[in-house]
Amino acid sequence: MPELPEVVTVCEILNRQLQNQMILNFQIYYAKLLLNPSIEVFKTKVQNQKIARVYNQAKYIIFELEDDLIISHLRMEGRWAYEKPEFYSYNQELLEAQFELENGYVLRYYDFRRFGTLELISKADVKSLQSPVNKIGPQANDPNLTVSWWQEKCAKIRRPIKTVLLDQSLISGIGNIYANEILYVAKINPHLPANQLTAQQVEKMLRQSRIILNQAIKHGGTTIHSFAPQFGDSGGYQNFLLVHGKNNQNCSRCGAKIVKEMLGGRGTYYCPICQN
DNA sequence: CAGCGTGTTGAGGA
DNA sequence: TTCCTCAACACGCT
Numbered sequence: 001m002p003e004l005p006e007v008v009t010v011c012e013i014l015n016r017q018l019q020n021q022m023i024l025n026f027q028i029y030y031a032k033l034l035l036n037p038s039i040e041v042f043k044t045k046v047q048n049q050k051i052a053r054v055y056n057q058a059k060y061i062i063f064e065l066e067d068d069l070i071i072s073h074l075r076m077e078g079r080w081a082y083e084k085p086e087f088y089s090y091n092q093e094l095l096e097a098q099f100e101l102e103n104g105y106v107l108r109y110y111d112f113r114r115f116g117t118l119e120l121i122s123k124a125d126v127k128s129l130q131s132p133v134n135k136i137g138p139q140a141n142d143p144n145l146t147v148s149w150w151q152e153k154c155a156k157i158r159r160p161i162k163t164v165l166l167d168q169s170l171i172s173g174i175g176n177i178y179a180n181e182i183l184y185v186a187k188i189n190p191h192l193p194a195n196q197l198t199a200q201q202v203e204k205m206l207r208q209s210r211i212i213l214n215q216a217i218k219h220g221g222t223t224i225h226s227f228a229p230q231f232g233d234s235g236g237y238q239n240f241l242l243v244h245g246k247n248n249q250n251c252s253r254c255g256a257k258i259v260k261e262m263l264g265g266r267g268t269y270y271c272p273i274c275q276n
Numbered sequence: 277c278a279g280c281g282t283g284t285t286g287a288g289g290a
Numbered sequence: 291t292t293c294c295t296c297a298a299c300a301c302g303c304t
Contacts, residue, residue: 003282075283114300175282
């Protein structure tokens with residue numbers, strides 16, 4: 001998947017392409033993609049609604065219709081493509097769903113790993129607990145977040161700080177690549193229990209979260225493995241990564257060897273000397 | 277062949 | 291009960 005910067009990039013592109021387009025029909029080829037409602041209800045609801053806009057809430061992509069929201073999560077490998085029906089920008093066998101639009105184009109969802117999800121919720125029910133976007137914490141690059149808020153949260157948690165950064169229910173939008181980068185720049189050891197961070201470390205971590213995510217968004221996200229925001233396009237942030245994927249390379253600050261370990265089941269890269 | 281991966285969730289243990 | 295860890299999801303790549 002795409003991490004937050006990739007999702008933001010995708011939303012900007014989709015919003016430009018889809019704003020005010022009417023949905024005429026919907027087809028689904030992989031039933032598990034749609035969490036709810038049933039295919040029949042989903043189809044009936046989306047037909048003849050216009051897409052008002054496309055935006056993101058953390059890593060969720062939200063297609064705002066007139067009465068409903070379609071909430072998409074790409075997980076690891078999902079991708080949306082706006083294209084002519086006869087042109088498949090990606091392997092047709094990986095096509096999971098498509099919307100037929102009034103202008104003759106289609107909006108297609110491809111996912112080779114089949115992890116992504118799609119659901120529809122009416123605007124009236126958005127505040128209900130069922131909405132996935134109600135289960136996530138504030139977005140990490142939100143300028144309104146305060147150090148004291150984050151400090152209070154961290155003070156109650158004994159888990160390693162890296163797994164806390166990845167916990168979307170506490171703070172949203174940080175994925176594995178950026179968690180590694182944030183902790184590297186903030187010089188914090190990923191294993192450090194969250195409640196042992198000093199106020200200065202929490203401040204640095206929050207500031208770097210903002211800087212790194214916004215910087216990555218500016219560069220169109222990170223192209224790593226197969227991710228590309230749209231056919232042909234790709235992000236440029238991978239050229240700025242300082243620690244993710246750099247195991248056995250020299251730390252850009254102190255020259256020590258970057259190590260890779262598994263932490264909370266995820267690849268974790270850090271400098272054992274200057275992140276202590 | 278085994279392990280890994282841009283993400284999340286639910287089960288089960290402490 | 292709360293906190294935390296880890297397997298599972300599906301599939302291609304090394």
